[in-house]
Amino acid sequence: MKILLPTSTAGSLPKPSWLAQPEKLWSPWKLQGEELIDGKHDALCLSLQEQQQANINIVSDGEQTRQHFVTTFIEHLSGVDFENRKTVKIRDRYEASVPTVVSAVSRPKPVFVEDAKFLRKQTKQPIKWALPGPMTMIDTLFDDYYKSREKLAWEFAKILNQEAKALEAVGVDIIQFDEPAFNVFFDDVNDWGIACLERAIEGLKCETAVHICYGYGIKANTDWKKTLGSEWLQYEAVFPKLKNSNIDIISLECHNSHVPIELLELVRGKKVMVGAIDVANNMIETPEEVANTLREALKFVDADKLYPCTNCGMAPLPREIARGKLNALSAGAEIVRNELLQTS
């Protein structure tokens, strides 16, 4: 029997301090060579155990094997020169030094497939694996070859499709594409962003998700949020087209955000991973706060399609806080699950 309101996380969880410096994005590894490979796998097991102890239903690797959700994937591709760096503005928000696309991009070998196989061996629970979305990938690069955001995005969509099919083949149940760029470049999203995503999932039989968030709780993002006013209407621009897409699940930021929850009506019929945990502060939600967010979402999402989740990744948070938030998510989901069972 399928559990009602299955919980999961949007993505990353904190890394142990012996693997990488905690509470930091792009944190450099503390190990090298064989030790690093073993260390990443040990951290993956720990992260899995933390999710299991918190009763998370759909588990992940906690992104223990990657340094960053976009760049680690790009590092494995050919056609991108990591020495040749340019400063660009990411998501029209903050400047970063990024690698340059210098020739045709391709995927000479699988990127995360061995890690996914390793995770699959550790658990019989459903597993979710995250990949960057094509639009977010191009936004993290300087393109000196295709000279067209759209062209480069289509190339990445083909590469992502190869990786996604390989992940499906080793037993990944849900493949999630992270597309924070969907909250910024609305015209491109509607013109070709969603079409590229559909190219990336072409031929997959496993479930697919797109995670659209307002970013990690870093200063550039929290400053940006202050400029968005009291009602965040970004989702409104992309929901109609997403509703008609082949993507199965939409993962959204709903807790403590100023997204009017009634916007979810625009994607009714889709499964929704409802972010009910704020990742931008260290306050651990009470189960009742989580339950309230889920109850609000239930007005617009059918109960069998609601997946309680975190707003975004928790990599930059202290481990204790992240653990507390995982427990709060489970406890909040349990409250609402019981309410639903009593009324049905």
Ligand SMILES: [Zn+2]
């Ligand atoms: Zn996110």
